[in-house]
Amino acid sequence: MIADPRWHRFATPEQLADRFAGDMADFLKIAISQRGQALLAVSGGTTPAAFFRALSTHDLPWTDVTVVPVDERFVPTTSERSNEKLIRQNLLVNKAAAARFTPLYHDVADISDAAKLADRAVTDLPLPFDVVVLGMGGDGHTASFFPDSPELTGAIDPAASHHVLAVTAPSADEPRLTLTLPVLLSAGLIALHIEGAEKHSLLETVLAEPHPREKPIGAVLLHAAKPLDIYWAPKKGE
Numbered sequence: 001m002i003a004d005p006r007w008h009r010f011a012t013p014e015q016l017a018d019r020f021a022g023d024m025a026d027f028l029k030i031a032i033s034q035r036g037q038a039l040l041a042v043s044g045g046t047t048p049a050a051f052f053r054a055l056s057t058h059d060l061p062w063t064d065v066t067v068v069p070v071d072e073r074f075v076p077t078t079s080e081r082s083n084e085k086l087i088r089q090n091l092l093v094n095k096a097a098a099a100r101f102t103p104l105y106h107d108v109a110d111i112s113d114a115a116k117l118a119d120r121a122v123t124d125l126p127l128p129f130d131v132v133v134l135g136m137g138g139d140g141h142t143a144s145f146f147p148d149s150p151e152l153t154g155a156i157d158p159a160a161s162h163h164v165l166a167v168t169a170p171s172a173d174e175p176r177l178t179l180t181l182p183v184l185l186s187a188g189l190i191a192l193h194i195e196g197a198e199k200h201s202l203l204e205t206v207l208a209e210p211h212p213r214e215k216p217i218g219a220v221l222l223h224a225a226k227p228l229d230i231y232w233a234p235k236k237g238e
């Protein structure tokens with residue numbers, strides 16, 4: 001049984017970015033006032049850049065915020081495919097340049113060594129995350145939970161013991177590192193940021209009938225103890 005999500009629908013991606021950034025900044029401020037610091041996990045891909053830039057201008061004690069990628073492509077941080085590069089260029093700028101950053105990517109030859117290093121670094125954080133911002137691909141993947149991944153079962157296991165796993169998938173361009181389902185689900189707030197009519201209708205289908213192996217966002221929706229906050233706007237030109 002899926003807890004009914006809270007939909008936040010906007011007329012344009014710009015309006016979404018502004019309001020979403022304001023809401024997340026407020027939530028981070030509350031977390032800092034309650035426990036002296038805040039942990040924020042953010043997704044990569046093509047959708048979040050405007051939201052990141054809007055959030056980076058908010059006035060909050062950024063030195064008390066640690067940012068972690070929800071998932072990472074196993075590519076150098078100079079690559080255009082690097083989620084870390086996106087986060088550094090769009091979120092860790094302006095006022096948010098003072099935030100701390102815990103990467104998933106490590107410059108080692110073997111991705112399983114990178115996963116061990118990232119798992120240790122995430123385990124050392126004062127978990128749980130206060131805010132997790134998820135995205136969703138057109139195939140229903142979220143984080144790096146891909147439908148055709150041999151490692152999907154382990155990554156979306158609600159009892160997974162690791163916080164970070166290395167995963168592969170024929171549909172992904174490169175091997176990935178991903179936070180696992182339980183560490184995402186333990187967050188104080190889980191927000192899902194999607195844009196475009198296609199993703200809206202895909203999500204409605206998953207909400208009506210979740211099949212996590214086919215559309216892995218369904219694993220989050222099915223197992224979340226609290227309703228997700230879904231931020232949606234049409235794409236430009238829709």
Ligand SMILES: O=C1O[C@H](COP(=O)(O)O)[C@@H](O)[C@H](O)[C@H]1O
Pocket residue numbers: 042043044045046047048070071072073083134135136137138141142143144
């Ligand atoms: O590969 C990824 O894709 C998803 C969705 O990205 P988008 O470009 O369709 O917005 C993203 O949430 C994830 O972090 C990223 O690694």
